[in-house]
Amino acid sequence: MLKLPPAVTREVTVERDIPITVEDGVTLLADHWAPAGSAGIPLEQLPTVVVRTAYGPGGPLGWMYGRAIAERGMHVLMVRSRGTFGSGGTFLAMRHEREDGLATLRWLADQTWAKGGVVLAGSSYFGYTQWAVAAEAPVQVKAMVPHITSSRLALTLLRPGRFELDTLTNWVWNTETQERPRALLRSMLGLDRKRVAAAMNTLPLTGVDKALLGHESPFFQETLRYDQNDPYWKDEDHSGAVGDVTVPVSSITGWYDIFLTDQLRDFQALAAAGRNPRLTVGPWWHADPMGMGAAIEQVVDWGAALARGEQPADRAPVRLFVMGVGQWRDFDQWPPAGYPQQRWHLRSGGALERGVNPASPPSTFTYDPNDPTPSVGGPKLDGNGPGPKDNRPLEKRADVLTFTSPVLESDLEVVGQVTAQVWLRADRPSNDLFVRLCDVDERGKSINVCDDLVTVRPDGTTEVTVELSPTAYVFRRGHRLRVQVSAGAFPRFARNLGGDEPVATATTVHVTHLEILHDGDHPSAILLPAKA
Template sequence: MTTRPKMDRTMRAVGWAAQRALKFPPAVDRGVTVEKDLQIRADDGVLLLADHWAPANAPDGERVEQLPVVLVRTAYGSGGPLGWMYGRALAERGMHALVVRSRGTFGSGGEFLAMRHEREDGLATLRWLADQPWAGGGVVLAGSSYFGYTQWADAPVQVKAMVPHIASSRLAVTLLRPDRMELDTLMNWVWNTSTQERPRALMRGMLGLDRKHIDKAMNALPLVDGDKVLLGEESTFYQECLHHDQDDPYWKGVDLSGTVGDVTVPVSSVTGWYDIFLADQLRDFQKLMEAGRNPRLTVGPWWHANARGMAASISEVVDWGAALARGEAPAERAPVRLFVMGADQWRDFDQWPPAGYVEQRWHLNPGAALGATPTQEAPPSSFTYDPMSPTPSLGGPKLDANGVGPKDNRPLEKRDDVLTFTSEVLETDVEVIGEVSAEVWVRADRPSCDVFVRLCDVSPNGKSTNICDDLVKVRPDGITEVTVRLSPTAHVFRRGHRIRVQVSAGAFPRFARNLGSGEPIATAVTPHRTTMEVFHDAEHPSAILLPVKPATAQHR
């Protein structure tokens, strides 16, 4: 059925307010038509439902049937804010938008099995689209997170551009490093996708009404029963993630990272410094660069599903993707555009990571100091980690919008199970852009432990803001060197500020607790307190390695 939404004052006000608040490109015409519940037949006969949004009137000199077409395939439905942003907002800007619901979701037939049918269903959708009389223009693939992944799963024919946002060519597989679980993200995604079609699910999520129930499931032991506590039944996807890490051949066919370099369609990736898929999305970009594909990259000060990040991706569709779909050359821009935090400014570069930055070691020293050289002799710093009172996660990248991104870390740093190492006050700015890592020498009295390292910026008033971090699983053998690859960043530590490094043994519930027994993570149930030592002497020079612009590479 085709309908013409009434262009009343409310809709106009929403459009203008969103355009101003989110800095969308200006609308061409607020008149829009929408066809609901179009049927697309997949290769196995399953019917997928789609909504088609279109401009009521073509821009001057163009025909409606020759306008660019934006294809979005989503597992989260086509209504609410997503329907507005990927439907109406694009149609108002002179483009068709086809929003297709993944199989098994919101009326589409079949069973929803995460990432399993996206390639075949994507190809079927593109074949169907080629037969539509209104779809004579070039196609742009767009979408965020899960529906950013579906772009890599397509094998485009008439596609002229791709704009993956906060996504990865292997999506959830990137979160499944051996013996480690990003618990908060996995639990929230399983809950959201399992309950999203219940009445008032979106409102409950926005108000945090399900938080206590999700927290109870994240605290459950053993982890293999977490889905049953969460849903009252087993979740196929949860169990897949728990029992198959990213190196497992089980993921063959859904991990598309090995073929990224083969993609010849122009790609413009949009992500944020606090996004859960940041490192993977940057690797996808590098693979395209190495293959000579001339991709584009935009990284802002955003986290997963941040409204401004989503608006930036829509702008890239409208300004860059639509030009390519029309067969035109988009406006010139450097391949890499980064928001440099601390300096609070956008900068353009030729590549990622940018050239001209030199790796510099900032050593963890006794007395909670961070300096240019290691101390020759010093006893290790130590703390005790208790999995029954685990070191909490505070800020950083995660799926849940509650408490995500940059936060004041002083409450965390007051804990006895968190070590901090802080530089002297900086006499000049220190500009850090690129890959960040740490080399930490540790010893533990249990057969298994985690090492969490976080980089922070301490302002003159003492506020400590997290910049980047990560956690690795360790099976220590005496004094053991541990390499932690923190998420990449672009940040200027201002003159008068200080650089701080945190070292701890957990960040719960963002990461599942290490119980210290060395047993498989899925079935371990008995918690053990773990005493950990961090060494910092000439023989064990623990340090964080920062890519620093030479003109600012000064220690005190």
């Protein structure tokens, strides 16, 4: 359930399908929501929230970013990206958002009803459209509230050598089919999940979109062809300009969001440039309704105050939900100071301890791409099963190693970047390494806290560093820490087939035998920013 600030009116007006012609002659369509009355303030002086969306003006997002904000005393201009829901041109993901966004703001400046300050708002792709114009935003833009997003959006999913299959496949399906009859209902009921799951089993990966849609998706093929470092994306990557943004920014994200790490980096870039940004991180996953409510609250409280020329209510720059104890806490910075690094060593027999490893044989397991280690919970675009989940069924598999600490004698508070250093050997030229930190309660239930996966080209005994997603979590007294080590998390990440073929076109499957070393010369460990 959403927790929104109270409405000031239930009487709102909406003008639909307003044409906005941009520089190259394409006409975008927009809806204008407004409160019917404004308690003595001229309507044209009310702040305006600009939302630019590739997902259309209807559904829950349309209600939340349209009517719900208008009921709280602000104009809303909801603009549909080109090529979507009646806007002219062709939708090319992440393309044109800078030029179309700046043209929209120029158009807005000429409207007689929009003489108040402007707030940029929106979630996920909507949030990316904010970053696309942020560094060049005109003076009437007084605030922006990016939620579950990144200044480079999909590029965060395109690390060299690996492919975030689940997110990219689901996004392509959603955007390709969203204008079909009953598409929203089918999505909410999960009626197409079997079709998407079947497509994700396709090899090579270049055939996934054709198996799913019956034709190629240009965007899907681009993501396979060009990783995040390729100059191909230079005009769509706005991360280098984040420090130049002078508009006040309040970022909202969740500990289980797919863009968490990038959004924290955007915040740090603003802070390093002296921009005094705000950051809120809750216990949310992508599209979690509670996170949506927090974003709307920042728009109508903090953003609206700045748009009116007022000083917002004071609060700390960083507000984090500390999981495990269910508490909101305020900090001066990210990452917070006062959390020195603790090394917890992987030990033989599945132990996890603070001391230096004695001589011990390696732990071994086998990864078979024909029976890939499944992904359970964690960051997901699809609303089916994201976030913290019971990992006990996963941990029973022979291809998942677990290393578990003794029972904690006192609470252990972990806040910041969690890192794993793992020494391994493998008998194939390529493998993946997935590391996950879990909280094991008194009943033995194992809940995922944070994780990540890297692709490895092993060269004999190889040291591998895995930066798990950041977290804020208290492991309670009586609980235990657990580290999972495996070689995959499918379909969240595409299978590593173990050969020398390129990821996008690989079809030959190889079974990989792996050894995890944990002796005095190879002290595999997880590094926790922690205090008791």
